[in-house]
Amino acid sequence: MQKILVGIKRVVDYNVRVRVKADGSGVATDGVKMSVNPFDEIALEEALRIRERGEASEVVAVSIGPEEAQQQLRTALAMGADRAILVKTEHPIEPLTAARVLLAIVRKESPDLVIVGKQAIDDDCAQTGPMLAALWERPQATFCSKLEIRGGTAVIVREVDAGLETIEIDLPAVISADLRLNEPRYVKLPDIMKAKKKPLDVLELGSLGISAEPGLRPVRTEAPQPRSKGVMVKDVAELVSALRKRGLA
Amino acid sequence: MSKILIIAEHDGQRLNQATARCVTCARQIEGGEVTVAVFAAAPGPVAAQAAALAGVAHVVTVEGAHNAHALAAVLAPQVAALAAGYTHVFGASTTTGKDLMPRVAALLDVPQISDAMAVEGPYRFKRPTYAGNAIVTLEAPPARKVVATVRTASFEAAGPGGSATLRAVTLAVPLPTHTRFVTVTAASSDRPDLASAAKVVSGGRALGSKENFQLIFSLAEKLGAAVGASRAAVDAGYAPNELQVGQTGKIIAPELYVAIGISGAIQHLTGIKDARTIVAINKDGEAPIFEVADLGLVGDLFTILPELEKSLAN
Numbered sequence: 001m002q003k004i005l006v007g008i009k010r011v012v013d014y015n016v017r018v019r020v021k022a023d024g025s026g027v028a029t030d031g032v033k034m035s036v037n038p039f040d041e042i043a044l045e046e047a048l049r050i051r052e053r054g055e056a057s058e059v060v061a062v063s064i065g066p067e068e069a070q071q072q073l074r075t076a077l078a079m080g081a082d083r084a085i086l087v088k089t090e091h092p093i094e095p096l097t098a099a100r101v102l103l104a105i106v107r108k109e110s111p112d113l114v115i116v117g118k119q120a121i122d123d124d125c126a127q128t129g130p131m132l133a134a135l136w137e138r139p140q141a142t143f144c145s146k147l148e149i150r151g152g153t154a155v156i157v158r159e160v161d162a163g164l165e166t167i168e169i170d171l172p173a174v175i176s177a178d179l180r181l182n183e184p185r186y187v188k189l190p191d192i193m194k195a196k197k198k199p200l201d202v203l204e205l206g207s208l209g210i211s212a213e214p215g216l217r218p219v220r221t222e223a224p225q226p227r228s229k230g231v232m233v234k235d236v237a238e239l240v241s242a243l244r245k246r247g248l249a
Numbered sequence: 250m251s252k253i254l255i256i257a258e259h260d261g262q263r264l265n266q267a268t269a270r271c272v273t274c275a276r277q278i279e280g281g282e283v284t285v286a287v288f289a290a291a292p293g294p295v296a297a298q299a300a301a302l303a304g305v306a307h308v309v310t311v312e313g314a315h316n317a318h319a320l321a322a323v324l325a326p327q328v329a330a331l332a333a334g335y336t337h338v339f340g341a342s343t344t345t346g347k348d349l350m351p352r353v354a355a356l357l358d359v360p361q362i363s364d365a366m367a368v369e370g371p372y373r374f375k376r377p378t379y380a381g382n383a384i385v386t387l388e389a390p391p392a393r394k395v396v397a398t399v400r401t402a403s404f405e406a407a408g409p410g411g412s413a414t415l416r417a418v419t420l421a422v423p424l425p426t427h428t429r430f431v432t433v434t435a436a437s438s439d440r441p442d443l444a445s446a447a448k449v450v451s452g453g454r455a456l457g458s459k460e461n462f463q464l465i466f467s468l469a470e471k472l473g474a475a476v477g478a479s480r481a482a483v484d485a486g487y488a489p490n491e492l493q494v495g496q497t498g499k500i501i502a503p504e505l506y507v508a509i510g511i512s513g514a515i516q517h518l519t520g521i522k523d524a525r526t527i528v529a530i531n532k533d534g535e536a537p538i539f540e541v542a543d544l545g546l547v548g549d550l551f552t553i554l555p556e557l558e559k560s561l562a563n
Contacts, residue, residue, distance in 0.1 A: 027379060119497070123378050126351070127351035140348070163433060166433070170428075173427075215390065224522070230539075231544060235546070239544060
C-alpha cells in the first residue's frame with residue numbers, strides 16, 4: 001500500500017465545558033483551547049502504525065478549517081504524519097461539504113486508505129466518513145476497533161450496538177476510528193521541532209470549486225434544559241424507601 | 250404532505266424498538282404519512298411487527314439474500330432508490346443507522362440531520378451538539394429530501410394498534426460486492442437490552458476489576474435491569490464495548506438509571522440525562538454525577554452494594 005490519508009479536525013478541546021452564546025448564534029469559542037478531534041488522533045495513530053509495520057509508505061494529514069488549523073496539522077506532523085494539507089476556509093463546514101472536499105483531495109492523492117475519526121466531538125455528526133465513501137463509491141467501515149490489512153483487502157472489527165461485527169472490504173476504502181482502535185502516542189519535543197520542517201500545503205476551499213454554503217440553516221443554539229436538583233439520602237435504607245415510593249424497586 | 254420513509258432496524262427476526270421510536274418522531278410531523286421499509290433476506294416476520302405499530306400507514310419489503318446483513322454500502326443505493334417517492338428518510342441513531350444514513354444522504358446529495366431530538370416543523374428539527382451541551386435548531390430546505398437519524402432516547406416507542414398495508418418491492422439497483430459480512434459476536438442476550446430497558450445499572454472505573462464488575466451484574470439481576478458501563482470501565486476491560494453509555498456509546502432513557510462508581514464526565518451524562526430517575530452512588534461527594542442525580546448516596550460501593558441487594562430482597 002502506498003498512501004494513507006487521515007482527516008484531522010480542529011475542535012474545542014475535550015476538557016472545555018462549552019458555553020452557549022447569549023444571542024443564540026452558537027457556542028463561545030474565543031480564547032477557548034482548541035485541539036485535534038480525539039477520534040482523529042486515533043485515526044492518525046492507526047495510519048502511523050500501518051506505515052511502521054511496512055504496510056504503507058506515506059501518511060498524509062488533511063484538515064479543513066481556518067488558518068489556525070495549521071496548529072492541529074503541526075500536531076499531526078509531530079505525531080508522525082509525513083506531510084499535511086490544509087483546505088482553508090473561515091466558514092463552518094457541514095459534513096457533506098467536508099466529504100466533497102476530502103473527495104477532491106482523494107482524487108488528487110489517490111490514497112489506498114482514508115481513515116477519519118468516527119465523529120467529531122463538536123458537532124457529534126458522525127457523517128463525514130460514510131459520506132466520503134458514498135461519493136467515492138468505495139467501501140466504508142465505521143466504528144472500527146481492529147484493522148488488519150491483507151493485500152488488497154482489509155478485515156475490520158466494528159463496535160456495533162449488538163457487540164462486535166467483522167467485515168471484509170476491498171481497498172481503497174474509508175475507515176472511521178472508534179475509541180478502542182488504539183491509544184495515540186504522545187508527542188515528544190524533538191518531534192515538534194522536526195514537524196516544523198515537514199511540508200504543509202495550504203489551499204483555498206474556493207480553488208477546489210466547492211461552496212462552503214451550508215445546506216442546513218442553523219436557526220438558533222440554546223443551552224439544554226437542566227435537570228432539577230435531586231436529594232442526597234443518608235443510607236441504603238433511605239435509598240430503598242425512596243425507590244419504593246417511586247415504584248422503582 | 251410529508252411522506253416519511255423509516256428504515257427498519259432488525260436482526261432478521263425481531264423489529265428493533267428503535268424503529269418504533271422513529272415512528273413516534275415521524276408522527277410528530279403534522280399531516281405526515283409514515284412508511285416503514287424492511288430490507289431483509291426474509292422480511293415477513295419483521296414486516297408484520299412493523300405493520301402492527303400504531304401510526305404506520307404502509308410497510309414496504311425489499312427481499313433478497315444481499316439484505317441478510319445491514320451493510321451500509323449494499324443498503325444505501327437501495328434506500329436512495331426507494332426514497333424517490335418520499336419527502337423524508339429516517340433511520341434510528343443506532344450504530345446501524347449512523348452507518349447507513351449518511352451514505353444515503355450523500356447519494357441523495359443532501360445534508361443529514363444527525364440525532365434529531367425534537368420536531369419543530371416538517372423541515373425544522375432540534376439536535377444536540379457538544380455532547381449535549383448545546384442544542385441546535387436546524388432548518389432543512391423544503392425543496393429537498395430530509396435525511397435524518399432519530400435520537401431514540403427522545404421519543405417513546407409507538408405502541409401496537411396499527412394495521413398498515415404490506416407491499417413487496419423489487420429494486421433494480423446495481424449493488425457493490427466490495428463489502429462483505431463475516432461475523433458478529435454478541436454478548437449473552439439473556440439480559441435486558443441496554444438501549445430499551447426500563448431499568449439500567451451502570452458501573453464505572455471505581456469497580457476496579459472485571460471480577461468486581463460482577464457486583465453490577467448481580468444488582469442488575471435483582472432489579473431486573475440491563476447493565477451499562479462508563480467509558481473508563483470499558484477502556485479498562487471491566488465490561489464489553491456494547492455496554493458503554495455516553496456521547497460515544499449508547500444514549501438511553503430508562504425509567505431508572507443507577508450509576509455506581511461513575512464520576513459523571515459530561516460525555517457520560519449526555520447519555521443518561523433523559524432517564525426519569527437517576528441514582529448515584531459514589532464515594533466522592535463532589536463528583537459531578539450528583540449534579541444530575543435525583544437520589545444520591547455518598548459512600549463506599551463495596552459496602553453499599555451488598556447492603557442494597559439485601560434490602561431489595563426484603
